[in-house]
Structure formats: C-alpha cells, structure tokens
C-alpha cells in the first residue's frame with residue numbers, strides 16, 4: 001500500500017462496502033472495512049445477527065441476475081434469472097474471496113461514532129470503546145434497515161387487538177398462517193408479502209394510499225430489465241411512456257384489477273415489480289383496498305368506509321436513511337433528504353463519501369462499484385472535484401429534477417436511472433481527470449493518520 005495516499009475507512013461490508021473496498025485497494029489506498037456483523041452481505045444475509053437485514057425466507061431479487069452482478073465478476077450461469085437471497089449472499093462471499101478482500105474487513109466491529117476532526121480526518125469509536133484515526137471515510141451502511149412506520153400512526157393503532165408489524169420484521173409466511181391479514185403499501189415489500197400471505201392466510205387485503213404501475217418480472221420472454229432497451233440518449237419521458245404502454249398491453253391497467261388508479265405515469269415512482277400479485281388478485285386470494293383510515297378493536301377500517309377483521313397488519317411503508325454514528329448536528333437525512341454531489345460527495349467535507357446511497361431504476365451493485373472506483377480516483381489524486389459552487393448548483397438541479405419527475409414521497413429522495421447515472425459518473429470522472437491533470441494531480445485528502453491506533 002502506498003504510504004503517501006490517505007488511509008480510508010469504510011462503514012459496512014454489504015455489497016456497497018465490499019465493492020468500494022476493491023476500488024480503493026486497486027488504486028493502492030490503505031483501506032479498512034468495519035462490519036458490525038460476523039459476516040458480509042448486509043441485507044442479503046437472512047437472519048443476519050446485526051438485526052438489520054430485511055430479507056425474508058422466500059425473498060428473490062427483483063432486478064435480474066445480469067443487472068445486479070458486478071461488472072468484473074458475473075454471477076454463475078447456473079443461477080436463475082432472479083436468484084434467491086441465499087444465492088446472492090453466496091455471490092458476495094465469493095466476490096470477496098475472489099478478489100482477496102476478506103483481510104480488509106474487520107468483522108464484529110461496529111462503528112459507534114464517527115467524529116470529523118477540525119482541519120479534516122476522522123476519529124472512529126468502535127464497539128469495544130477503542131478509537132482509530134483515518135484520513136477519509138466512506139459510508140456504506142445501507143438504507144433499508146431502519147423501518148419507517150406510518151407517520152403519524154393510524155388512529156386506534158395503540159389499542160388494536162391484533163399484531164402490527166413492519167415489513168422489516170417479516171421473516172416468513174408462518175406469521176400469517178390461518179390469519180386475517182392486511183398488508184399496507186404498493187412497493188415491492190407489499191407485493192411479495194401479500195403474495196406469500198395469499199397462500200397461507202385466511203384472508204389477505206392489500207391496502208394502498210396510491211396506485212402503482214406493476215412491472216411483471218418477464219417481458220417478451222426475458223427479464224424485464226433486459227427486455228426493454230434503456231438508451232440514455234432517448235429522453236426518459238419517451239422511454240417511460242413506451243414502458244407504460246408495454247405494461248398496459250401485457251397486463252392491463254391496475255384499476256381493472258380493483259387496485260387504485262396510479263396518479264402518475266410509469267417512471268414517476270420507484271418501480272414496483274411482481275410477477276404474481278395480479279394473478280393472486282385475479283384468484284381472489286388478495287383483495288385490494290384503499291388506504292387504512294383507522295384501527296378499531298380487532299378491525300381495520302379503510303378510507304372507503306369498509307372494514308375487515310384483522311389478526312395482523314403488515315406495514316410495508318418503507319425505510320429511513322439513518323447514520324447513527326454521526327452527531328445529528330454534523331449530518332442527518334431528515335425525511336430521507338440528503339444533498340450529495342452525484343449521490344456520493346458531500347460538498348462541505350472533502351474527506352467524506354457515500355456508497356450505495358441511491359435508489360435506482362435497476363440494481364444498486366454496479367452503481368456502487370462505479371462509485372467506489374470514482375472515490376478511489378479522487379483519493380489517489382487522479383480526479384479533482386469541481387469547485388463547491390459548481391457542486392451545489394449540480395445538487396440543486398438534481399433535486400429540482402427529482403421533485404419535478406417523482407410523486408412527492410419520502411421514498412423518492414435518492415432516485416437515479418441506471419444507465420443515465422452510470423453515464424453521468426463516467427463523464428464526471430473524465431472531466432475531473434482533466435482538472436486533476438491540469439493542476440499536477442494533487443492529493444485532495446492528505447495522509448495524516450497512522451496505521452494503528454489514534
């Protein structure tokens with residue numbers, strides 16, 4: 001490892017942290033990955049001892065294998081198009097071993113606190129109370145582990161006679177067997193859980209405050225994310241309208257199944273993907289309902305005045321972006337709002353970057369891989385950020401575009417389009433490479449921290 005390059009710490013050895021570690025190590029940067037769990041893979045480790053995984057026993061990915069795999073390490077061809085979570089966890093383990101990244105990871109080591117030092121650099125306080133210093137910090141702690149319950153809680157929630165759970169705590173359909181179940185939400189958790197419920201529960205109701213366009217897993221005999229060409233040169237509005245027409249031609253409109261009519265076009269909400277929900281509704285085993293209005297004893301009352309008996313309500317109402325290791329006064333993401341240059345760099349802190357903090361139309365992993373390579377270019381002096389004012393202007397444009405395009409919701413604060421985002425990163429890396437060359441490739445983050453201890 002180069003002794004002049006900054007020492008970097010990464011928080012988290014999920015798919016984002018491991019690929020960033022690879023990117024940094026390849027540029028000669030001395031990197032340590034802190035992982036709270038006893039294993040890597042984060043969300044994809046069913047029953048992860050860190051208590052942060054949202055995986056359920058029956059979980060399969062909804063972005064296809066070829067969309068999700070890292071660019072230099074394909075998933076085995078023996079894997080199905082939409083592998084089970086056990087395949088995905090195994091794939092990340094294999095990736096780490098293939099690229100010999102395991103020695104970089106400190107397992108069972110939670111970062112309790114990350115303090116930004118005056119003048120730059122970081123002091124990390126670890127689970128055992130010890131501290132370590134680093135020059136740069138990469139945050140890859142995931143954003144699907146802190147459950148967002150309905151806000152505010154529904155009237156009567158505090159006296160409801162049945163069980164209320166969040167999708168994050170749903171582990172298998174065993175919790176729903178022979179029960180009357182209400183599932184709330186129109187995202188992917190709600191689709192999967194309602195479908196699983198429909199096979200074992202006495203009744204399953206799917207309640208929603210807003211309609212969604214439901215993408216099938218396959219179109220024209222191919223995984224849908226490979227069947228539709230997504231050329232960034234074609235304006236997104238045209239691409240998304242074509243997709244909408246294809247979805248309507250293939251499955252009809254959601255309201256013909258009794259689901260709420262979407263109040264937006266395809267592409268204006270995070271995609272909901274399910275190959276089975278419409279079938280289960282068609283079989284009468286999932287019954288659509290409008291939003292929950294209140295809970296009353298052992299009944300759920302919906303916005304249209306109808307009510308049903310319920311033993312279990314599963315809130316599939318999304319997640320909060322959270323950084324428990326930062327002081328709130330330093331950095332937080334209220335209502336999931338966080339302003340970063342191309343979703344990675346903080347305009348006020350040259351030694352801080354975020355990996356995987358985005359919601360793509362497509363899979364997170366190849367984007368996190370590209371982000372890691374970008375940060376590695378930066379820390380090794382091959383790339384120079386634009387001036388702060390330019391970053392702030394880009395962030396403002398980005399936020400305005402997101403607000404204009406997406407329905408207002410706390411789930412739409414970090415959205416990107418897969419190919420468009422990769423293209424933007426590539427262009428920015430090239431531009432910043434020229435800036436770095438023009439000034440003699442200076443290191444933006446000096447090496448100060450010693451290899452061991454404070």
Ligand SMILES: Cc1cc2nc3c(=O)[nH]c(=O)nc-3n(C[C@H](O)[C@H](O)[C@H](O)COP(=O)(O)OP(=O)(O)OC[C@H]3O[C@@H](n4cnc5c(N)ncnc54)[C@H](O)[C@@H]3O)c2cc1C
Pocket residue numbers: 011012013014015016017034035036037040041042043044050052054055056059060061062063068109110111112140141142143144145189325355356357362363364365
């Ligand atoms: C049910 C479900 C299904 C999904 N399906 C898909 C899909 O099909 N395709 C897709 O692209 N995305 C999917 N996602 C999105 C998911 O976020 C990504 O698949 C992926 O898990 C992101 O990886 P990550 O490394 O950013 O975060 P995570 O997988 O959450 O990993 C974060 C890691 O950081 C560690 N960590 C956190 N805090 C600390 C700390 N303070 N100190 C030390 N370690 C810490 C955790 O222990 C964990 O190992 C899904 C999400 C959910 C909830």
Ligand SMILES: NC(=O)c1ccc[n+]([C@@H]2O[C@H](COP(=O)([O-])OP(=O)(O)OC[C@H]3O[C@@H](n4cnc5c(N)ncnc54)[C@H](OP(=O)(O)O)[C@@H]3O)[C@@H](O)[C@H]2O)c1
Pocket residue numbers: 059060061062063144149150151152167184185186187188189190192208209210269270291316317318319359408409410411
């Ligand atoms: N098989 C898979 O691969 C799979 C499975 C599950 C999850 N995931 C992924 O995991 C991430 C999280 O998905 P998610 O479905 O858990 O969450 P999500 O995408 O954030 O969806 C939350 C849903 O709950 C609704 N909602 C939120 N608050 C509500 C309230 N107070 N009252 C009524 N409805 C409310 C939202 O409606 P609005 O739109 O109106 O805000 C939305 O329909 C996504 O990236 C998803 O793709 C993938």
